[in-house]
Amino acid sequence: MPGLEDLYREIILDHYRSPRNKGELESPPAHRAEGFNPLCGDEIVVYLQVEQGDDGTEMVSDVAIGGQGCSISQASASMMSSAVKGKTLAEIDDITRAFKAMMSIHEHELDGSETESDPAPEVKLGDLEALRGVVKFPVRIKCATLAWNTLAQAVDSDPNAG
């Protein structure tokens, strides 16, 4: 039986107690998406400032996280925000896929497509590695992935809609 220390690593508690990039960005121009976990009522709001470089690549120049939830969902959101800040959308896609692979979620299960997906990219997850223990607590995987699903929605959202 996995113990609490497998789940609540010190770095997770640190992000929970001192969340990074907590707040809001003006939207528009920022992308904004809300994510809910209907099971527990947790909610996360992701704001992304997306800018286009000279070579046409889009990158996240700023990120902010709103909402409330348990230590796992809040720490995951905080770590996610640090991991994506300053990264291109292509790099963010790689990080997201690497994180979800760590959470034992594969791309074809997510979008329902039957196509063979590429293996998870070799990306250094850094602090995010601390969330690996969540896999041993299946009920909490949704807590850890909430911020990432919301991130994907924010990337895809049109900041000028609605």
Place this chain on the structure above:
Amino acid sequence: MAVTHDLDVASIRADFPILSRRINNSRLVFLDSAASSQKPKSVLEAMDHFYKFSNANVHRGAYTMATEATDLMESARSKVARFIGAPSTDEIIFTKNVTEALNLVARSWGGDNLGPGDAVLVTEMEHHANIVPWHIMADQKGFDLRWIPITENGHLDLSDLDRLLDGVSLVSFTATSNVLGTINPIRHITDAAHAAGALVMVDGAQYVPHLPTDVVELGIDLFAFTGHKMLGPTGIGCLWGKSEVLEAMPPFLGGGEMILDVRKDGFTTNTLPHKFEAGTPPIAEIVGLGAAVDYLDNLGMDNVRAHEVSLTAYALRTLEERFGDSLTIHGPSEPASRGGLLSLDLAGTHPHDVSQVLDQHGICVRAGHHCAKPLMRALGVNATSRASLYVYNDESDVDALADALEAAKDFFAF
């Protein structure tokens, strides 16, 4: 007040095989009976015995076992009727659970009686089961849904009741809140509703398992409760209604059992209760529910209530002494006006994290929004941890809860 005697919790615990289980090297401390209670041996054995010796479909065959099965089912119906003070056994409709009973009333009675300009009155402390069926019907029929608000100390705010009742056809509310534990003034609301010409439906899910129930004394028209929260199996609940109300309602599910005759050009409905019991019922579960009623009858519902009031008082006192302001307990502070379920908010922690720590100590509590999101919004919280007490709990369970909450507080301390 009836003379009560103390429950012998040690001997009650011995009747529940699951309670000797160990979780994470600790004794199991089960504090989630408000979600689903544990089952005594007598319930498990009654169901097992039915399948081993009397299994056959009911109301169908003329052979010995079919008659036995029918007798077992109908004897359980009589027990249930007596348990809630129903004047007639025919008024007991077996349903899957309270959710199905409420949907039955919303679809059948609501479909027949509600339209534009009409209104149904519910409260802010309802379970989603007493909200969503009305939303669904309101979308179809165009009636209004009105809400009785709650006060700061977790009671219904009835100060504006007469105005809220004006033009209302049905009031549907919970007898005991599944989040706050508040026991609502059923008779008071019912009298006001009847004076305004409205029918009254009461959700007894958190009430029937814990207090002596008499539907006639309560004065209500329709009532629902579920077996698995009162020591019975899952999958069996009950709708009670006054005969004249049930008679006037059109059938809900169509099929076998609910008809007297079926022709190419139509059908004739069966009499109560069969009119609302289409298809083969969960017979073993009904037998199990009957055994659960026997078990509770044997304890005496006055004794059950007295035990829970005293244990709730101990829990409120213990948690207040040990945690002070760092622990919020939602709902009424007087044990006499509440049931034995405590929604807790430990400062600096999230309920999911608290329940994870409690699980490491073998303690089962429910964490989340408890299917009562409008209430959670009114309370200004996203989730709570809910510990609920029943006949097999005692002060040692409350102490174990307090110790584990202490551990959670230390673990997440800033």
